[in-house]
Amino acid sequence: MLNNKVCIVTGGAQGIGRCIVETFAKNDALQVYACDMNLAAMADLEAKYPNVTGIELNVCDRENIAHFVEQVKSEHGKIDVLVNNAGVTRDNLIEKMTEEDWDLVSDVNLKGVFNMTQAIAPVMVEGGAGSIITMSSVVGTDGNIGQSNYAATKGGVIAMTKGWSKEFSRKGAQVRANCIAPGFIETPMTVDLPEKVLDFMRHKTPLGRMGKPQDIANGALFLASDNSGFITGQTLKIDGGLVI
Template sequence: MRLAGKVAIITGGANGIGLAACERFAEEGASVIMADFDEQAGKEQEALLKEKGHGVTFAQVNVADRESVASLVEKTLEQYGKIDVLINNAGITKDATLLKMDPADFQRVLDVNLTGVFNCTQAVAPHMIEAGGGKIINTSSVSGVYGNFGQTNYAATKAAVVGMTKTWAKELGRKGINVNAVAPGFTATAMVAKMPENIIKQMASVVSLQRLGKPEDIANAYLFLASSESDYVHGHVLHVDGGIMM
C-alpha cells in the first residue's frame, strides 16, 4: 500500500473530489481525516466508508476560521500523533461577472479558497517540520491559470494558490516538506451534474480528451503527490485537465 501508516487531512472531503480522495487514500492504507464544513454529509460519508472497512474519520471544520482549524489539527494530533499529508481541497464558488458580483460574495470565496489554505497550512506545517517532513498539496484550477468568464473571485484565489505553493516550496523544502499543487480542469462532480446537458457537452467539447474529468482522476493525482513516488517533485503545479488548453 502506497500510504500505509500515513495520516492525511483532506479538507472539503465530504463530497466531490475530496470524497474521492478520502476513499482513494484509505484504500492505500492511510488514516484519513475527512474535514468538511457540511456535518450531515460528512457523517453520512464517514459511515459509508467505514462500512467498506476504510479508516476514515469525519471532522467538522470551517477552514476560514483559525480557531476551527487549530481545533482540527489538535484533535488529529491527539488521535494519531502526527500529520503526514495535508490536502487543501476545500473550496467554494459564487460566480458572477465583474459588474454584477456582490462584494460579499467576492470576499467569501477569498475567505474559504485562499485564507483557508493559508490557515490550514500554517497550522500543520510546524508539526511536519518537527517530524522532519511531510506532503502538502494545494488545489488550484485551470481557472486560476487561464481565467474563466464570471469567476473573478474564484480565478483570483486559484491563481494565488499557485503563488503560495511556489513560495512555500522555497520556504519548506529545506525542512523536508514537499509542497505542490494540482490544477483540475472541468470535473464531473455533483454540482456539475446539475447543469443543463448542453452546457456539459459544451464544456467537454473544449477538452482534448473530449470528456470531463472524474473526481477519481484528481484523487489519483493527489495520491501520487502524497506518496513516496513524488519525493523529488517539489513546487510543481500538476494540470489534470484532459488537455483543455492544448
C-alpha cells in the first residue's frame, strides 16, 4: 500500500506511534523514520525492519527538525507521509492546573505539530503530493473534565488541519491533511489504570471494548496510502462509537 513512500512518524517509540511505524514498514514503505526522544527504545524496530530508522528528535527543537528534514531530502529527495503522533498529557482540574503543565502540553501537542508540519509541508508541495496525518482525540472534538490543556491542543490541531488542507493544495499539489481522533485505546499509558476505570471506558464504548493501537494504525495506513487520495481536511474518529 505504501510502495516507494518515505514516511516520518513522531512519537514512534511506543504505543500507537510504534504500531504505526511497524504497520507502515510491513506495508512496503520505502523508508520509515521513527522519531522519538527515546532512541534506545527503537533499536529492536531497526533490527526487525530494514526499512525503519530510529531518529532522536524533540518536536519542540526547531533547529534539529530542520537538520533532520534536510537529511531526509538529501537521502531520498522527497517526503511522502508525515504522522504527527508525539504527544503528552498533564491532566488536572482548571483551578489546579499549573502554567507549566499548560505550557508543556501546548508546546508538544500543538506547537510541535506546527513545527514538524512547517518544516515538511514545503517538501511535499514542491514534490507535488503528500499526506499529513495528525493525532487528535475525541477530547478535542467533545471535551473532557480535567483536560483543558489537552482538549485545547487536540481541538487546535483539527483547526490547523482544516486550514492546511486548503493551503497546501491551493497551487495544485496533491498534499492532503487529515486527523485521526482515537477514543479509549489500550496503550502503555493505560496499563496502570485501576480496573474500575478500564471497565468504565469499556462500558462507555458502544462496541464494548477499548481499542487496540492496531485499530489506529490501520486508519493511519489508509490515510497515508493512495486509497484515500480524495480525502482531505477530515477528522476520522476511531473510537468504537464513543462519540457519535
